[in-house]
Amino acid sequence: MATRIRASFQQLLAFASLLALVVFFSVASENFYQAGNLSNILLSTVVTGLLALGTTFVIITGGIDLSIGTGMTLCSVMTAWFMTQLGLPMILGVLAGVAFGALIGSVNGFFVAVLKIPSFIATLAMMMVAAGLALVISGTKPIYTNEVPGFQKIFALGKSIPGLVIPNAVFILFAAAIIAGLILSKTVLGRYTYSIGSNEQATALSGVNVTKWTVLIYTLAGSFTGLAGVIATARLNSAQPAGGMGLELQAIAAVVIGGTSLQGGKGSIIGTVIGALIMSVLTNGLTLMSIPQEWQQVAVGVVIILAVYLDMMRRKKTAK
Amino acid sequence: MATRIRASFQQLLAFASLLALVVFFSVASENFYQAGNLSNILLSTVVTGLLALGTTFVIITGGIDLSIGTGMTLCSVMTAWFMTQLGLPMILGVLAGVAFGALIGSVNGFFVAVLKIPSFIATLAMMMVAAGLALVISGTKPIYTNEVPGFQKIFALGKSIPGLVIPNAVFILFAAAIIAGLILSKTVLGRYTYSIGSNEQATALSGVNVTKWTVLIYTLAGSFTGLAGVIATARLNSAQPAGGMGLELQAIAAVVIGGTSLQGGKGSIIGTVIGALIMSVLTNGLTLMSIPQEWQQVAVGVVIILAVYLDMMRRKKTAK
Amino acid sequence: DTPAATQDAAAGKKPYIAIVSKGFQHQFWQSVKQGAENAAKEFNVDISFEGPDKETNVSQQMDQLNNAMAKNPQALALAALDSKAAEGVLQEAKGKNIPVIAFDSGVDSTVPVATASTDNKAAAAEAAKHMAELLGNKGDIAIIGHSQTATSGTDRRDGFVDYLKKNAPDIKVVDIQYADGDQAKSTDAAKAIMTAYPNLAGVYGTNEGAAIGVVNAVKEAGKSGKLIIVGFDSGKAQMDAIKEGLMSGAVTQNPVGIGYETVKAAVAAIKGEKVEKVIDTGFYWYDKANIADPKIAANLYE
Amino acid sequence: MSNHLLRMSGVNKSFPGVKALSEMQLDLGYNEVLALVGENGAGKSTLMKLLSGIYVPDSGKFEIDGEEVAIAGTKHAQELGISIIHQEFNLMQDLTVAQNIYIGREPRLGGMFLSERRLNRKAAFLFEKINIDLDPKARVGDLTVAKQQMVEIAKALSYKSRILIMDEPTAALNDAEVATLHDLIRNFTSEKTGVIYISHRMDELKAISNRISVIRDGEYIDTVNTAETSMAEVINLMVGREISGNQRPEAIPHTSDVVLKVTGLCTKDLLDNVSFELRKGEILGFAGLMGAGRTEVARAIVGADRISSGSIELNGSPVTIGNPAIAANLGLGYLSEDRKHLGLMLERDVKDNIALSSLKMFSRMGVLDNRAMKATATEYIDKLRIKTPSSAQAAKNLSGGNQQKIVIAKWLVKDCDVLIFDEPTRGIDVGAKEEIYTLLNDLAAQGKSIIMISSELPEVLRLSHRIAVMCEGRLTGFLSNAEANQANIMALATQSTEDATASNRASAQR
Ligand SMILES: Nc1ncnc2c1ncn2[C@@H]1O[C@H](COP(=O)(O)OP(=O)(O)OP(=O)(O)O)[C@@H](O)[C@H]1O
């Protein structure tokens, strides 16, 4: 009980960081605290947020996933390819996109768990392979999906709830976050995610098939990458085969700002969501304040340090 | 003794990987194994190689340094700025450039050792700050150094050894590697690098001032980043303020291919040098074979996995 | 008067124009920004200028577009990385009566009231024309590109290659490598190509970084003067190389002019004045002979 | 000059939810070995960590040679002449033995440069002086737990300290090594020095200590002169009740089914043709010197290490066990000797640790039943008397012995038919040991089969129906409980290869 209260207190405080930023920007720029802009912020969180959800699992196991950025790009290309070249109906195309992400994840998992290659290097290699394959498969050209009726509307920009300016993509992110949260806290897979991150050897000696579960965890993480690819495609109505590189660092930053430890064994989905929001509030707010872009980069760096440091200080206090 | 033999055997085998690549490309492309091209390969290794040297120390402590890519860019800008705006004589400019790298490193070290921020996140933030500052300081314009007499010749392209086509930058890399190797294996700082990476807590309990030494180690690593910035400036006769991002991953890949463990506690400079050479031989060879670039990325990814996997298999065998 | 402008007049503030470009770090975009700022001062308007970190980052540009719209601009200027992806925001702007000005390679849409751009393909063809002349219409050449996906990269490649195919079929493009416009990477790639094709007669670099990379490569390989090099854009290093004869010449667009014309058109649109649908900011071939020509020099940046 | 080398009084220390020490007092005389005993979680390690500068006391007075000192940190403690062997290892696995011992005090070639040669020579000299068999150049990570313990001991002795604290140094040592350690201690103590010695092995207190201080639940109980006090009295002071039981088990009838049959087990490194049978309801003790290969047998059986040849039959049918998960599925559990690295998730709570092996039991279709997990954890906290504020306490905050109980609980919850316990009572106090013995006996009585590896011969004799003895990777003999005693076990445990080949040759000639 005590720990639960303490844990939620911590998240409350991470949330406080986010609120502080929101209040600051609301004062600094009149355009910030407006329905339309808040919905922009949420929308710009979706892809990084989805990537961060998946990678939260990987990081809790003590691993890291550098392949999510270009992996997302590859999934985006594959989704568009499935729909337009292969002619799959929309919903099948979406599922195939997610499944392709899961496939990438399972390959990562295989390298890490079966071949015992450090996750940093396995996913770094996958990052390059995915970047290359996205260009190869697309023929280095965007694949457009505007011929797929309803795709953009349903999976990105449509506003299903009347009266609310929030687009569907945002709801998909929140639904995914809830599912991820439940998996992490309520299922065997979630528990093993923490166990493996806490002490992999002890977990293995306790009779847990660490290899199998690690592959599964990476596969799950990959399916979030796949979903991110689908949403990115829907939003742009096209798969953009270049790019994606760098997104992984943003996603990882979101996860860490959210209080998940890179040492493994600790972390939460709600933290990750807050972390992702902090990142996009920051970018949005600084832009609205018309800060020159080079200074924005500096500011984001400084805020990351501050957020993580304050979070650590609070933890220490609550732990005392 | 036995361990030493085993260690050098391992490096022999990593070296064999490199040789295998060289042989392959020599067969695949008649232009590969030619003095001029080999010197090209060496020259293209210099900057990543220098970055990899510094980051080897950080990785052996169990940390990671993501700031080396854009940090190098910032050092390059500062070097050019010192020489042209501040009008420092060349040699002082070079020293100031290296010192600036050390400063960046010491800030990283401060965050990691004093504030206890995980190195991944501290250096990620520094990566962004450095990228922004490079643009700010340069006014987003390249700073040219062709007015500095001898700079390019002495620190990059001049060929000091008659009859050899190898440019000075390459000798600087090898000199730096030798110094790094000596520091790592023969000095107290090197010993504590391994010790902190093996068990930071135990090292601290043994009365070693872990905070101080960690800051020093990051500072040392930063000075290699500074040197890389100097050489990059000399080679291009200008500081290019954009870019540098992504270089850190190449450098880390080189370190890991060279057998240094991301868990910390293990690693060697000779391995890093071989790792860096493997990366540049690969890029050069694939380009000579006119492999389309998207396939090159795929190939590099695959080779990284293979190299690390084979290295691990061999280790297992020799360890037995 | 558009409603947006009326609102603004009531608030007693300068009109505000949001500019979303394709990049911000590179010289070219900084020159566009410079031109825009010049115009902003001249016409007494506020502007903001923003672009993604990389020309491949379409979704970052979408976020920047959204952010720009959140600032309720009186006009929006856009150099779209992907026109179709931007269509939604363009429609939103249209719905809110915010005039849109397209710039650089333009926006493939009916929404923009004006386009201030250069035809990248035509400019590349101009470079190809000079390359062909200098080579006597035969020989092997290579291209160092700056992007295999961004339209500026593909247009400058395709315009060049297509011209040669049509007009100088004996010139063979033996290899194309891309190096993100990074000088060091471009240098290494060009050196490798020169090694693989020892008889290479010419190299074309598709932007400033690529062109300088080629120049460096030739210098480092000790082949100065043995290859024909043509480039794109300007910058001090490239201009020096041309003056020294290392490079035969390059095509420059008019980035300052693009920025200036864009803002000028936006101001006109805000006032409800008629603007020209297409504002061709032009491109120029420059070489050792005409580099000092004031008409040319005005389009070059250091 | 004071007649106390070290004296502390009025010491208090609290952790969140735990009052670890209250008004604690202790004094150590010159030329004295003071034993400090108490149940698991009594506060012994905490007190020593205060003394060595790792924790800061809430309040309390510390005097050395009668002068009050405030210990500001680990380095300061070293400067004050206090050195400590922690209950848990503090070694750098990737460094060599010599590098570990002299970390922070490396011989230098002037300035920053190291002299590896002088370092190794210095270490070799130290080992010779204190008569420990260690290779200065061996990588610590390659050593067994026992050897690592020796490294810790050598390291502590290498400081020219006056107060030496040893927190359960013998938990991982067998009797021969314990004897060596006692010699070291006797050599160390002098008119200027003293030793605080923490142990749960009552038998050795008599041999080594001058006085015994007893603490219970963070409070000081009493200090007695060793020579004048019986161990029963000490135990009584410690646990506040009588500990009964010294009965020895009967052999299991040969008619009982063979549950586990291991034939010709070999590993690349060490094991050589290990064959044995384990019957239903049997406790088979494994005895042997450090490095004899008992742990390796266990790891090989559960698939944690690769075997080069040999076969395993479970309930009469041959099985291939590629990893511990397969073993667990077959009802074969292994409790590791190294709880910190191989047993516990230190950052996770008690409940998660206890449930780790049995999540299947606590879940339906992959969804966990947290309430059931908590109930079970609470049940075992009571049953094993694990001292913790709640089942939600992080494992790292528990005392060493209580951590060990968690690992045991983990395997008790998982309903295995064959359990391999490797040093199960390492760091567990006498009272709790009895409880664990009772549990093991109960399990055997229920028809479970148990392999118990232990370096404490009394424990092996106390529990095992049968005893297998190993030496240098081979099984050198089996003894029934009735015929076994310390002498014949030691004889088999030291029957090295030469003896064996000699006797084999002899028997072949016969
Ligand atoms: N860092 C900590 N945080 C919270 N509680 C702690 C911490 N360290 C120790 N404790 C608690 O303090 C009490 C005393 O622990 P200590 O380790 O001193 O026991 P011990 O006498 O050494 O036991 P053992 O014989 O099992 O080693 C225990 O209840 C333990 O759970």
Ligand SMILES: Nc1ncnc2c1ncn2[C@@H]1O[C@H](COP(=O)(O)OP(=O)(O)OP(=O)(O)O)[C@@H](O)[C@H]1O
């Ligand atoms: N991680 C390791 N790396 C290399 N050798 C090891 C390792 N662990 C154990 N050994 C070696 O294997 C042999 C057997 O060790 P094992 O731990 O099985 O012995 P044991 O009988 O259980 O003794 P102990 O009482 O030390 O646990 C020893 O010679 C030891 O040096």
Ligand SMILES: [Mg+2]
């Ligand atoms: Mg203890």
Ligand SMILES: [Mg+2]
């Ligand atoms: Mg053992």
